[in-house]
Amino acid sequence: MGLYRENAIVLRTIKLGEADKIVSLVTERRGKVRAVAKGVRKTKSRFGARLEPLTHVSLQLYEGRNLDTITQAETIDHFRTIREDLDRLSRATALLEAVDAVVQEGEDDHRVHQMLLGALRTLEAQSTPLVVPAFFWKLLAHLGFRPMVDACAGCGTTDALVAFDLIEGGVLCRSCARGTRISPEALALLRRILGGDLVSVLSEPASQSGYEIEHLATRAMEHHLERRMKSVGLLT
Amino acid sequence: MQDLIDELGRMPGVGPKSAQRITFHLLKLPREDALKLATAIIEVKDKVTFCERCFNVSEGPLCGICTDERRDTHVVCVVEEPRDIVAVEKTHEYRGSYHVLQGAISPIEGIGPEQLKVKELLGRLDPEGVTEVILCTNPNIEGEATAMYLARLLKPLGIKITRIASGLPVGGDLEYADELTLGRALEGRREVE
Ligand SMILES: [Zn+2]
Ligand SMILES: [Zn+2]
Numbered sequence: 434m435g436l437y438r439e440n441a442i443v444l445r446t447i448k449l450g451e452a453d454k455i456v457s458l459v460t461e462r463r464g465k466v467r468a469v470a471k472g473v474r475k476t477k478s479r480f481g482a483r484l485e486p487l488t489h490v491s492l493q494l495y496e497g498r499n500l501d502t503i504t505q506a507e508t509i510d511h512f513r514t515i516r517e518d519l520d521r522l523s524r525a526t527a528l529l530e531a532v533d534a535v536v537q538e539g540e541d542d543h544r545v546h547q548m549l550l551g552a553l554r555t556l557e558a559q560s561t562p563l564v565v566p567a568f569f570w571k572l573l574a575h576l577g578f579r580p581m582v583d584a585c586a587g588c589g590t591t592d593a594l595v596a597f598d599l600i601e602g603g604v605l606c607r608s609c610a611r612g613t614r615i616s617p618e619a620l621a622l623l624r625r626i627l628g629g630d631l632v633s634v635l636s637e638p639a640s641q642s643g644y645e646i647e648h649l650a651t652r653a654m655e656h657h658l659e660r661r662m663k664s665v666g667l668l669t
Numbered sequence: 670m671q672d673l674i675d676e677l678g679r680m681p682g683v684g685p686k687s688a689q690r691i692t693f694h695l696l697k698l699p700r701e702d703a704l705k706l707a708t709a710i711i712e713v714k715d716k717v718t719f720c721e722r723c724f725n726v727s728e729g730p731l732c733g734i735c736t737d738e739r740r741d742t743h744v745v746c747v748v749e750e751p752r753d754i755v756a757v758e759k760t761h762e763y764r765g766s767y768h769v770l771q772g773a774i775s776p777i778e779g780i781g782p783e784q785l786k787v788k789e790l791l792g793r794l795d796p797e798g799v800t801e802v803i804l805c806t807n808p809n810i811e812g813e814a815t816a817m818y819l820a821r822l823l824k825p826l827g828i829k830i831t832r833i834a835s836g837l838p839v840g841g842d843l844e845y846a847d848e849l850t851l852g853r854a855l856e857g858r859r860e861v862e
Contacts, residue, residue, distance in 0.1 A: 445777055450684045476838045481847030486777070486810050488849075511849045516810070519817040526776040526814075533777075663779030 436495055439463060440509065442549055443488045444533040448474070456484050456503065458492075459532055459549060464542040468494055468501040483508050487515065487525055489550065514557050521560045526664045528552050528568055534658050535572060544575055555635055562639045565665070566650035567626045574627055578602075578657055582624050585609055594620060597649060599656045613652075619645035670696075722793065724769040724786050726751045734767060741765045746803040747790065747819065749773045749812065757805065765803070768793065773811040774818055782818060790819075794828065801829040808835040 441458035444465075449455050452474045458466045473480045483490055483506040493505035515521040532549050536542060552568045555561065573579070581603025584591045588609055596605040597620075598612025604620060605611060615623075619642040625634050626646070637643070651665050670692060678688035695703060719725070720732035727733070734740060734754070744765030748754055754767050770785040793799065802823055806812035820830050836854035837846055846854070 448681075450687075451682045477841050479845045481845070482808075482849040483847045485849075508848045513849070513852070516813060517817075519814065519821060522810075522814055522817070523776055530777050661779075664776035667774075667776045667779065667781040 436493060436504070438491070438493050439466070440489070440491050440546075441466065442529075442546065442553070443484055443486050443490060444529045445486050446470075446473075446484065452478075454484065455500065457533055459536060459546050461546050462543060464540045464545070465533075465536045465538045466494070466501060467538060468492075468503050469497075470503045470506075480506050482511070485511075486529060487512055487522075487553075489553075510557075512553055512557050515553065518560060521556050523664065523667060524560070524565050525553060525556055527565045527662065528556075530662060530664045531569060531572060531654055534660075535576060535654075545572070548572065548575065559635075561635050561637075562647070563626075563635055563637065563643055566643075566647040567631060567634060569650040569654045570623065570626050570646075571631075573653055573657060576657075578653075579627065580604070580623075580653070582620065582627060599653055613649065615649070616642055616645060618642035619649075622646050623649075719769075719771075723767045724751075724771055724789070725754055725767060739764070742797045743800045744803065745790070745793065745797075745799050745801070746805050748805045749807060749815070753805065765801075766797075770806070770815065773806055774815040775811045776814070785815075787819070787822070791822075794823075794826065799828060801831065804830065804832045808833075 439460040439462060441460040444457040444459055446454045446456050449469065452472050454470050454473045456468050456470050458468060460466050470480055470484050472478050473484055480503075482488070484503065488508060489510040489512070491507045491509055492503055494501045495504050512525070515525045528549060532545060536545050548568070548571060552564055556564050580597070584604075585594060585606035586598070586601040586603035586609075587605050590606045593607040594604040595607050595614060596610040596612050597603070597615040598605055601612065604615065618640075622634065622642050623646055651662055655661055673695070674685070674688045674692050677683055677691050678685050680688075683691070695706075716728050717726050720727040720735055721730050722735045723732060725732040725734060741764050745768050746757060746763060746765055747768045747770060748757065749770055749772060751769055754769065757763055757767075768786065768790050770787065770790070772780060772785050774780060774782060774785070802819070804816040804819055806815045816832055820832070823830050834853075834857040835850065836857060837843065837850060843851070
């Protein structure tokens, strides 16, 4: 028990009682943490907007038996460009929703904070359509759900890969085909996303194969979560 | 008794402790006071509905503001909830009409424009000759998303769209202001006469 410091990204907040909030955070060293911010809903709260979702903050927290309590907050970045652009904001919200849903408390996961921060910084710099699907695929791969993209998940052949199936966990050849059709261009794009060619993928303009990958990424995330992604496509 | 505590605990802003405190307070009330409260709740449920035009709370088809002929109908102030109208009215600074969205866009909760009274707002613009829409949603992520969405929707219609300024609470200390609030306050600064 005691005080500790953490850098974190605010994922979402839930009202608690009259003036408090429970803040869901993905931290740099402790994975996901849910903490109480007392009095944050009062106009004169010393936290101000620092604990709004989509803020990168440096925090001081006090360990509690159930939930920790936030005692200090300083902004590192409030991603103003994202906040003031509806397209970027709805993309960022999809990232926050995915992380909040996928990462469980108590899992000692250092990578997710870094991945999310990277994706948000990318969105801050450019409103690229592929940020969300690329992030979903990377996140799923990081969690151990890496789809097979080089050979047929049914028979192992590398020829004529034409379909993608979530239950089989990857691409399928013409004779094993089931699930969704995937174009050769979309498959190439997916391979590049999973292969670490992210920077060049993200600089590409919107394309048909981009839409294919986006649609597939949302379905894959929903399949993994066993529920629908609420924020995806809500404002488009 | 537990039923009452549970029901009260479901009210916004009432935790289990407060629910218990209210229950004990009610127990001490004389029977007629308790009846008065119960009747008031039922009456409000039976009589109060939402205004057909602006979706404010109302005891008739149109609310007190929509039936007031002195109000300027060319300006519409868009708010999230009826209680926001009460807040704006208290300033005595506004003489236009209102439109209550009955919520805000919240992607993370899956609340989109279709669940709000957006269509209804669009339907008012022409018949009422609206020339200005003031976006008076909350200065949080949902309120901002809602304001941006409406601005994008309404701008092409040639209507003046304004957003309430966000800034520092009067009586607060500058040194405690967060960067986002202070940044916006600086941006919305005005010339001192
Ligand atoms: Zn096969
Ligand atoms: Zn009305």
